[in-house]
Amino acid sequence: MPLSLHRRSFINSVLLFSVAPLAAAKRSQPANNQQLIFTNIKLLDQGFVSVNGWVLPKETLIKGTR
Amino acid sequence: MLFDFNLQTDINKNYDVCVVGTGPAGITLARKLSETGQKVLLLEAGGLGYSEQSQAFYECETVGHNAWPKFSRLRYFGGTSNHWAGRCRPFDSSDFNPREINGLPGWPIRYSDIKPYLNEAMEILDLDKKMGFQPVNDDLLKTRFSPDAYSNSPPTRFKDKYLSEIESSKNIDCYYNANAIDMRLDTSHQSITHIKVSNYNNFSTTVSAQKFILCLGGIETPRFMLNCKNQIPTGIGNSSDMVGRCFMEHLNVRMGSFLYRDIDNTEGMQFYADDAFVIKNTIGKSNITFGIVRKIKSYGRTKEIKNFFKNIACQMEIEEKIQFISEFKCPGMGNIGTLIEQSPNLDSRISLSKETDSFGLNRTKFDWQINDFDKKTIRKTGQAVAIEFAKANLGSVRLSDFILDETREIEFGRHAHHMGTTRMSESPQYGVVDQNSKVHDLDNLYIAGSSVFSTGGACNPTMPIMQLCLRLVDHLTG
Numbered sequence: 001m002p003l004s005l006h007r008r009s010f011i012n013s014v015l016l017f018s019v020a021p022l023a024a025a026k027r028s029q030p031a032n033n034q035q036l037i038f039t040n041i042k043l044l045d046q047g048f049v050s051v052n053g054w055v056l057p058k059e060t061l062i063k064g065t066r
Numbered sequence: 067m068l069f070d071f072n073l074q075t076d077i078n079k080n081y082d083v084c085v086v087g088t089g090p091a092g093i094t095l096a097r098k099l100s101e102t103g104q105k106v107l108l109l110e111a112g113g114l115g116y117s118e119q120s121q122a123f124y125e126c127e128t129v130g131h132n133a134w135p136k137f138s139r140l141r142y143f144g145g146t147s148n149h150w151a152g153r154c155r156p157f158d159s160s161d162f163n164p165r166e167i168n169g170l171p172g173w174p175i176r177y178s179d180i181k182p183y184l185n186e187a188m189e190i191l192d193l194d195k196k197m198g199f200q201p202v203n204d205d206l207l208k209t210r211f212s213p214d215a216y217s218n219s220p221p222t223r224f225k226d227k228y229l230s231e232i233e234s235s236k237n238i239d240c241y242y243n244a245n246a247i248d249m250r251l252d253t254s255h256q257s258i259t260h261i262k263v264s265n266y267n268n269f270s271t272t273v274s275a276q277k278f279i280l281c282l283g284g285i286e287t288p289r290f291m292l293n294c295k296n297q298i299p300t301g302i303g304n305s306s307d308m309v310g311r312c313f314m315e316h317l318n319v320r321m322g323s324f325l326y327r328d329i330d331n332t333e334g335m336q337f338y339a340d341d342a343f344v345i346k347n348t349i350g351k352s353n354i355t356f357g358i359v360r361k362i363k364s365y366g367r368t369k370e371i372k373n374f375f376k377n378i379a380c381q382m383e384i385e386e387k388i389q390f391i392s393e394f395k396c397p398g399m400g401n402i403g404t405l406i407e408q409s410p411n412l413d414s415r416i417s418l419s420k421e422t423d424s425f426g427l428n429r430t431k432f433d434w435q436i437n438d439f440d441k442k443t444i445r446k447t448g449q450a451v452a453i454e455f456a457k458a459n460l461g462s463v464r465l466s467d468f469i470l471d472e473t474r475e476i477e478f479g480r481h482a483h484h485m486g487t488t489r490m491s492e493s494p495q496y497g498v499v500d501q502n503s504k505v506h507d508l509d510n511l512y513i514a515g516s517s518v519f520s521t522g523g524a525c526n527p528t529m530p531i532m533q534l535c536l537r538l539v540d541h542l543t544g
Contacts, residue, residue, distance in 0.1 A: 042470055048453045053322065053464040055452035 068233040070113075071244035071265045077273050078239060081107040083542070084261060084273060086246045086290075087281035089145025090528060091514040091535050093224045093232070094190060095279055098539040100237035107273060108232065108240040109263060112142030114225070119266065123245075126285070127419040130433040131478055133315055135285055138482035143242055144225030146283070146482070147528075152221025154191055155199060155214070155525035156184055156533070160341045161351075165521075167409045168439060170312070173520040174492040174501050180533040187532035191219040192227075203335045207454040210343040214336035214353055216525075247425045249278070249294045249302055249511075257509045258302075264425060277510045277542065284313065284484025284517040285430055288416045291488070291498075293427045303505040306494045310416035313434055314408040314486040314522045318479030321402035321448045322465040324356055324455060329398030334358050338524065339447060349443040350407030351524035354451050358400040402463065405481060406447065407524045409439045416487050436478065444476055445469050483527050485519040502541045503534065514538055 041061075042050045049058050071077075085096045088110040096108040112120035120142055126135040139146045159177035166172070188195050194217065201213035232240050241263070247270065248262040258278045264270035280287045288310035292301035301309055335356040344351055408414075414435035418428035449470075452463035468474040491497025494506035499518050505511040514535050516527040523530075 040470075044449050044453060048456060050452075050465060050470055053467065053470065055449070055456055055463045055465060057456060 067235065067239050068229075069239065069241045071241040071263070072267055074241065074265070075269065075271075077107070077241060077244075077263065077271060079272075079274050081105050081239070081273070081275040082277065083107070084109065084275035084278045085281060086261070086279065087111075087145065087283070087286075087515075088143050088224075088240070088242075089281060089283065089515070090147050090190075090222075090224050091531055092145070092279075092281035093228050094532060094535045095281065095514055095539060096238050096240070097228065097231065097235075098536065099542065100235055102539075102543045104237065104543070106238045107275060108238055109244045109246055109261075109273075110143050110240065110242040111245040112140075113242055114143050114229075116140065116142055116148075123423055124285075125423075126430040126432045127421060128432045128434075130414070130435050133432065133434050133480050133484070134482070135430065135432055135484075138480060139283060139285070139484075142225075143229065144223060147222065147224040150221050150528065152191075152219035153216055153526045154188075154193060154219055154529040155216040156529050157523050157525060158341070158351075161521060161523040167521070168411050168437065170410045170412070170489075170496055171491060171493075171520070174490055179501075180530065180537055183533040183536035184529075186536055187529055188217075190222070190532055191528065192222045193217045193219055203333070206335065206458050206460060207337055207451070208458060210340055210450050210454055211337035211354065212340055214338045219528075245425060246290060247293075247427060248296065249290075251297050251302065251508075255297065255507075258511050277512065279512040279514055279538075281514045283515055284487050285416055285432070287513055287515065287517045288487040289418070289427075289430045292416075292418050303488075303498055303507050303511065305507050306496075306498075308489070308491075308494075308496070308498050310487050311412050311414075312410040312486040312489050313414045313416055313432075313484065314410060314519070315434065316481040316483045316522060316524065316526075317404060317406035317408055317436070317440065317444065318481050319404045319406065319444055319448075319476060320466055320479070321354070321404055321444075321469060322452070322463055323399060323401050324463045325461045326398035326400075327459060327461040331398055332358055334400065337451065339450075343450065347442075347446050349446050350409055350440065352407065352443065352447045353405040353524040354447070355403040355405075356400055356455075357403060358398075398461070402448075402451070404444075404447070405524055405526075406440075406443055407522050408436065409443075410486055410489065410521060411435060411437050411439075413437070436476070441472075441476060445472070481526075483516065483522070485516040485522045485527060488513045488517040490518045490520045503538050512538060512542070 040052050082104040084107045085092045086109045096106045100106050124136045140148045162173045162177045199215040199217050201215045203213050232238050243265050245264045246261050247264050249258050250260050252259050260272040260274040262272050291303050291309050294302040337354045339352040415433050417431045419431040421429045455463050468476045488498035490499050499513050503512050
């Protein structure tokens with residue numbers, strides 16, 4: 001077997017096994033990331049909510065924080 | 067005078083007062099009574115230092131929440147003052163306001179009854195009277211919570227401070243290795259006539275006095291009374307079945323964690339729930355501590371790394387930030403601890419186990435219970451303090467799951483403040499001792515220590531214990 005063929009199959013093998021896990025990882029990403037993050041929202045009073053346990057002003061959910 | 071009862075064959079039998087226990091209460095009572103000319107017998111079950119032989123008598127059968135009864139107290143001269151932390155804060159006047167919790171009345175005395183003894187109690191505990199009890203931080207939360215105000219004792223080790231004084235006292239005979247194992251009543255069951263005392267070599271004798279004061283702490287005092295069942299099967303002073311009931315601790319709950327907005331802030335904070343908040347919500351009092359996880363000193367490369375995280379914290383969107391801060395212990399982050407008032411509750415109790423110790427006394431069956439009132443206190447307080455923290459723009463609080471979700475079990479820690487098991491009440495129906503700390507059923511048996519607390523407030527108990535002891539001295543000496 002020619003030496004060049006050996007090189008080509010080696011490179012193909014490396015690429016195949018490198019790309020496959022990345023592709024699989026991409027498929028496992030959630031369709032909607034926020035569904036996983038905001039699993040637990042509770043209104044504490046008129047001005048405050050808890051988001052996954054973090055107690056935040058209600059308007060934070062609309063405006064975001066700095 | 068000081069005697070090792072392991073080496074003695076007798077005790078002088080004529081005393082005005084017999085004080086059982088040499089913790090802060092027992093030593094204070096013995097000293098102050100002796101100053102008025104009273105002849106005092108002071109009994110200590112342990113030795114002059116720690117021994118496993120003595121400490122083993124604190125083994126309990128635990129059936130409720132674990133209060134670590136063996137290790138949270140010490141059974142030798144000086145008692146638990148040998149390892150207390152020294153934090154002192156007196157009761158508030160509102161602690162003594164008339165109220166009813168779980169069908170039980172509050173204190174039958176008012177704050178004005180113990181206030182006159184504050185200065186002397188501060189002297190005993192080596193507190194700075196000029197400083198008093200100052201707020202420990204700024205009034206940052208504005209509403210519902212105020213800065214805590216307390217003072218730290220060195221802490222006073224009663225053995226180190228008072229052993230030589232007792233040893234040279236002409237009016238105090240102190241016997242150590244002297245275990246009180248029984249109390250005997252007169253024929254009418256109105257008075258204690260004598261106490262039976264044993265050393266560790268199986269020698270026992272009886273001692274008599276005009277008055278007897280039990281200062282054995284919130285667990286051993288009821289255990290001893292319940293074990294005195296030779297003449298009354300239900301124990302001495304227990305006609306209303308109240309001895310051992312209403313065991314209270316200060317609830318130590320991990321409320322959650324926090325992240326300062328200013329991550330360079332390395333100072334902790336402590337707050338105390340305002341009375342208006344407590345009354346409005348019908349909950350117990352609370353003391354909240356914001357403790358920083360660690361103080362970060364940054365320079366050189368560390369400073370660059372810190373700036374990197376600071377930038378991330380400021381630039382991310384909320385959902386990313388929530389995930390980030392929930393997973394990373396960054397600078398400016400800390401934990402929220404508590405010292406919360408537990409309500410008096412008949413089901414939370416000390417009773418007798420079937421197991422016995424080497425003196426034949428039943429060991430303690432320890433059933434510490436927390437009820438719905440206490441759970442409400444914890445959850446209301448946790449949510450309120452988190453909201454106030456955010457309102458004050460100090461940063462964000464992440465509450466533990468059990469604060470927000472009532473279906474989850476609350477995880478309790480302890481403070482080793484054992485209270486309420488011989489509570490003070492106007493009527494024998496609701497307690498064990500009267501307004502003067504005298505056992506309702508008897509003419510000459512008194513109790514000192516936190517077991518007489520009707521309610522526990524949210525302050526460390528040693529300061530009020532001292533004030534009540536000094537008040538008892540005044541009562542006994544007219």
